[in-house]
Amino acid sequence: MIKERIKELLDQYFTAGVDQGLWTNAAAGSYTVELPKHASHGDFSTNMAMLIARREKKNPREVASLLAEKMGGDGDLFDKVEIAGPGFVNFFVRDAVWQSVVQSVCEQGYGYGLSQIGRQKKVLVEFVSANPTGPLSIGHGRQAVLGDAIARLLEATGHVVMREYYYNDAGRQMRVLGESTRARYLELLELSGEFPEEGYQGEYIYDIARKLVAEKGDSLKDADDVTPFKETAEKEIFADIVETLQRLDIKFDNYYNEHSLYEKGLVDDVVARLRDKGLAYDHDGAVWFKTTELGQEQDRVIIKSTGEPTYRLPDIAYHREKLKRGFDWLVNIFGSDHIATVPDVLAGLRALGYDDTKVTVVIHQFVTLTREGKQVKMSTRKANFVTVDELFDEVGPDVIRFFFLMRKADSQLEFDLDLATKESQENPVFYVQYANARLSSIQKKAKEKNIARGPLQDVSLKKLTLAEELNMLKALASYPELVESSALDLSPHRIIFFLMDLAGQFHSYYNSHLVISDEPELTQARLWLAEALRIVFHNGLRVVGLSAPESM
RNA sequence: GCGCCCGUAGCUCAGCUGGAUAGAGCGCCGGACUUCGAAUCCGUAGGCCGCAGGUUCGAAUCCUGCCGGGCGCGCCA
Numbered sequence: 001m002i003k004e005r006i007k008e009l010l011d012q013y014f015t016a017g018v019d020q021g022l023w024t025n026a027a028a029g030s031y032t033v034e035l036p037k038h039a040s041h042g043d044f045s046t047n048m049a050m051l052i053a054r055r056e057k058k059n060p061r062e063v064a065s066l067l068a069e070k071m072g073g074d075g076d077l078f079d080k081v082e083i084a085g086p087g088f089v090n091f092f093v094r095d096a097v098w099q100s101v102v103q104s105v106c107e108q109g110y111g112y113g114l115s116q117i118g119r120q121k122k123v124l125v126e127f128v129s130a131n132p133t134g135p136l137s138i139g140h141g142r143q144a145v146l147g148d149a150i151a152r153l154l155e156a157t158g159h160v161v162m163r164e165y166y167y168n169d170a171g172r173q174m175r176v177l178g179e180s181t182r183a184r185y186l187e188l189l190e191l192s193g194e195f196p197e198e199g200y201q202g203e204y205i206y207d208i209a210r211k212l213v214a215e216k217g218d219s220l221k222d223a224d225d226v227t228p229f230k231e232t233a234e235k236e237i238f239a240d241i242v243e244t245l246q247r248l249d250i251k252f253d254n255y256y257n258e259h260s261l262y263e264k265g266l267v268d269d270v271v272a273r274l275r276d277k278g279l280a281y282d283h284d285g286a287v288w289f290k291t292t293e294l295g296q297e298q299d300r301v302i303i304k305s306t307g308e309p310t311y312r313l314p315d316i317a318y319h320r321e322k323l324k325r326g327f328d329w330l331v332n333i334f335g336s337d338h339i340a341t342v343p344d345v346l347a348g349l350r351a352l353g354y355d356d357t358k359v360t361v362v363i364h365q366f367v368t369l370t371r372e373g374k375q376v377k378m379s380t381r382k383a384n385f386v387t388v389d390e391l392f393d394e395v396g397p398d399v400i401r402f403f404f405l406m407r408k409a410d411s412q413l414e415f416d417l418d419l420a421t422k423e424s425q426e427n428p429v430f431y432v433q434y435a436n437a438r439l440s441s442i443q444k445k446a447k448e449k450n451i452a453r454g455p456l457q458d459v460s461l462k463k464l465t466l467a468e469e470l471n472m473l474k475a476l477a478s479y480p481e482l483v484e485s486s487a488l489d490l491s492p493h494r495i496i497f498f499l500m501d502l503a504g505q506f507h508s509y510y511n512s513h514l515v516i517s518d519e520p521e522l523t524q525a526r527l528w529l530a531e532a533l534r535i536v537f538h539n540g541l542r543v544v545g546l547s548a549p550e551s552m
Numbered sequence: 553g554c555g556c557c558c559g560u561a562g563c564u565c566a567g568c569u570g571g572a573u574a575g576a577g578c579g580c581c582g583g584a585c586u587u588c589g590a591a592u593c594c595g596u597a598g599g600c601c602g603c604a605g606g607u608u609c610g611a612a613u614c615c616u617g618c619c620g621g622g623c624g625c626g627c628c629a
Binding site: 054085298315336411 | 578593
């Protein structure tokens with residue numbers, strides 16, 4: 001908000017300069033206001049003078065001094081405005097401005113950091129979307145947490161969000177699942193049965209088969225149809241998946257079944273429309289999508305010669321349907337192994353006359369597990385992959401969530417089990433939560449001592465003069481903008497880094513300064529500062545779905 | 553071979569639309585509890601930001617080419 005005010009001022013002086021003929025409009029909108037790394041460069045800094053100078057062929061430091069002179073007059077905001085280096089204008093904000101942040105935070109409370117920049121834009125966040133063929137793997141776990149945190153950030157910034165899980169219970173995968181289950185069922189009955197070539201070998205298939213034996217005895221032993229096996233397996237597995245997600249505090253608003261696209265004729269309609277536009281043709285008994293016409297290397301099959309569609313056809317229909325459902329923005333969270341599907345879907349949307357810039361795909365890289373410094377081997381095919389549930393056996397939901405959010409989606413993520421299972425010391429999850437607990441505890445302590453926080457307007461916040469205090473206030477002030485940028489860039493990891501940094505500042509401060517001291521005025525100011533910190537820790541933790549415990 | 557992602561301290565990773573002397577956690581070593589919670593803190597060490605060019609007043613960040621790693625490249629999803 002303080003940054004916003006400086007931007008406004010800069011714009012104002014920029015246009016004033018244009019009016020006075022000092023420079024032209026050429027540099028409009030290109031300059032930035034940033035936070036310098038070094039305190040000697042002030043609280044904010046702008047490169048405006050250098051950009052003007054370049055376009056006007058003027059001396060940057062001369063332009064800077066003109067600006068500094070104009071801006072420096074604002075005694076409410078600034079202590080001083082300096083020019084430095086090649087032509088930076090550095091702003092030194094008055095302490096009182098920072099101190100007033102306590103008031104903003106405490107007045108807004110749990111609403112601090114929420115905004116309306118999303119303007120009620122309707123966003124559909126699609127994630128997980130794993131077919132119910134087995135328990136959620138650790139890769140799904142990352143995706144689940146990432147998608148949910150993004151959804152929460154979008155909600156916090158005034159978007160209307162729907163979380164959707166897209167699945168297909170009618171394809172080849174599911175048939176193989178049914179066959180695998182039947183094979184295990186027969187095996188349990190000590191009857192002969194061939195285990196399918198690419199079958200699902202996980203232990204969970206036995207569990208389902210055992211359940212079938214218990215409920216149905218051997219009545220299914222001669223069934224030709226795998227449907228009862230498939231249906232039972234699907235039901236059981238889906239229930240497990242939903243439960244796993246619930247443990248992570250993730251709830252979907254909608255489960256979208258691919259099958260319904262066929263029932264509504266939406267898949268056929270896509271083919272018909274592509275044919276109309278001359279973008280689909282028959283060849284070798286299959287139907288092809290002429291993606292070369294849309295800038296791709298090769299055409300793609302959308303209906304196999306067997307008459308079955310390939311995955312990309314329903315995918316296109318699905319995305320088109322999402323836009324038709326009225327969403328302004330489609331956010332998809334995919335694992336990097338699905339990266340190849342993206343261009344086809346976008347091409348399909350464009351071909352059908354839809355705006356594919358409404359689709360943003362977040363591709364996240366893989367997760368590796370390490371224990372005692374060594375990588376834990378995972379192989380999906382052989383079913384000895386680590387599941388989210390197994391992770392739960394070792395760590396709680398907050399640890400899982402935090403670790404999955406600690407890296408940006410683009411980076412591969414190493415999940416260090418040794419670090420994650422430590423209940424103390426190095427574990428960054430507890431480090432942050434401990435800060436929140438400590439802050440809560442300070443307030444309790446004050447109550448015990450019968451020290452109530454007085455009315456905010458009577459508190460002399462100007463007592464908060466320590467460098468540590470001002471730095472924390474600056475961090476608090478930057479929080480709302482952080483939420484906005486994290487949301488719009490779909491980057492929840494920035495919230496995590498912010499929290500770790502703020503926790504570090506606070507723990508350090510706590511160890512060298514008393515909040516509750518024998519100076520009443522100072523105690524009041526610091527109690528309110530502590531309250532502001534507690535609120536921001538709470539809001540920051542909650543906005544990405546982490547809990548904010550008052551004690552631990 | 554082609555496409556996408558990554559390459560920053562011993563390890564794991566931040567670094568926002570290019571900005572002024574490159575950061576954190578872990579690990580190592582040495583310290584701090586008669587004070588609001590020691591799940592904490594303080595101190596030291598550690599870097600040709602993969603390599604080479606280019607654009608720019610200014611590059612870890614943008615462009616090109618190499619090198620190394622991951623994921624894809626199917627009438628599988």
